[in-house]
Amino acid sequence: MSADGQPLEALQGWMMNALVFPGMTPRDEVEQVVAHSARLNGDECLAIYQRSYYLRILKCMREQFPALCHALGEELFTDFAREYLRAHPPESYTLYDLGRRFPGYLAETRPDRDAAAAHRESWIDFMIDLATFERQVFVMFDAPGHEGKPFAGAGVADNQLRLQPCFALGAYQFPVAWYYHEVRKGNDPQFPPHETSFVALVRKDYLTRTLLLSQSHYIFLTALAESGSVEHAISAVARQLAVPPDDVRQSWWAQDGIRQRWIKAGFFICAGSGQASVSGC
């Protein structure tokens, strides 16, 4: 198909295709559509756009996944990211969306996808976990938060406590948060061995904190996020870990217990505090 003299829609489809799949457009076709410049022929002019297209968005991918890029090395990371972008060209006007489907893409396209879990490559599991964590951290940066409004204090009743909007939980097969923060410190950590890890991400004063959680904390917070009720969360931990509810209640209320620490970390706001009138807060 030649796009020369074609309606705008055909010409743009032709050029977009040439950007995403460079090398697939016959040169004589390009020469019919693109005028030669002062010093370059049409094909060379188009090639400037083709080169920049991938270099530009690959750089953004590296910046959105700095720890994974460190883990794989820039070259290998870029290979994965290029394949991803070829399979899923950007759809949104915002660059923040660029990496949204990357963790899922890595999981779907892993070469050992059909093998039993025990026979899968561990480093691929790690890579997917790390990508998932990094995507979550990235989203937290600019997600709607609670800055500028009051957080819950220690005196707020349990039935008034709500998780704040800029809060996320994660369960991983590897200590990805540790790895991420080692890279952040400028260290060169080893690929960690398999080890289940639980984290909470919470943003306060525009700073995102990663808090490492125990399994019971994770169960508690997951139940709280789903039900909005501290009592439900206590029951969930008691049931799933087969411990008396009173023990859970005690560690929730203890001096320097999780209630106190999480309130301090900015996990909670008061029911209704997202709205204009704040009561009981």
Add this chain to the structure above:
Amino acid sequence: MADAHRGIETTDPPKLGLGLGLRNVHFDHILSEWPKVDWFEAISENFMDSGGRPRHVIRQVAERYPVVLHGVSLSIGSSDPLNFSYLGKLKVLAEEVKPVWISDHLCWTGVLGMNSHDLLPLPLTEETLKHVIERVRVVQDFLERPLIVENPSSYLTFAQSTITEPDFLRRLSDETGCGLLLDVNNVYVSCFNAGTDPAAYIEAFACERVAQMHLAGHQHCGTHIIDTHDQPVRADVWELYRLAWRQTNGAATLLEWDGNIPSFAECHAEVLKAKRYMHGRFDPGRVTMPAGEGPEAVSNPVDFLVPAVMGSTVLEEA
């Protein structure tokens, strides 16, 4: 047809002086020093979806400085439908920061639901002009204000083009009442690449409709020039600015520095150099177009829009 938005903003735009792009890496400096800069230009897409710090910063900046919103994703020339969700967010942001104006580029950024994150060139034909006129009208009606349209830097021209870019933009402005943003560096880059005369481009441009100008650095790659925004403004572009300043009667001027961004003070010093070119006779002989040489570069850098999130993340034991 009388145009509802042929307002004072485009026929007599305020002379804002010498401004800088509002960039993530300068946030801390700006909020702590409140530097004496005339005005700021914010990239709309960097703030319109923000529920975090960027939105918090732009609100404060807008209280103290004139701010304009400059978009890179309107895609006014695309054959895909206009994105009203995007326009809605842009309008909400505009209600919040009350920009002096809103600009974007004469380009398309994607088609068939894809987005290239580049400012792609249009075939400059009667068909395209009609298409862009219709869309500018819709955008202006939606935003309830005139749009300011910028000449992009381009690396190719289409064989089917029949209208020069200055003529295209003049007719677009005549038909819609939109204002124009004259990017002097883009003029130099596009003219070098096309082998045309940048001074003649500016002479032909509807300078009376120019609300704003852009200045930026570029990379000479030998056979072509790439608009990189990652270095100081080149001497030839400054000379061209002398002409543009005179022709636009001193339009608001902004330095774009988006890659290898130096300190705020360095960026500010660079834009203040413009004062040296506000007087004196323009001599076309001083705008040279040397063959030059240099490494290949990436056009329209956008990675500066991606925040360095790692820096605002800490690990704590819970």
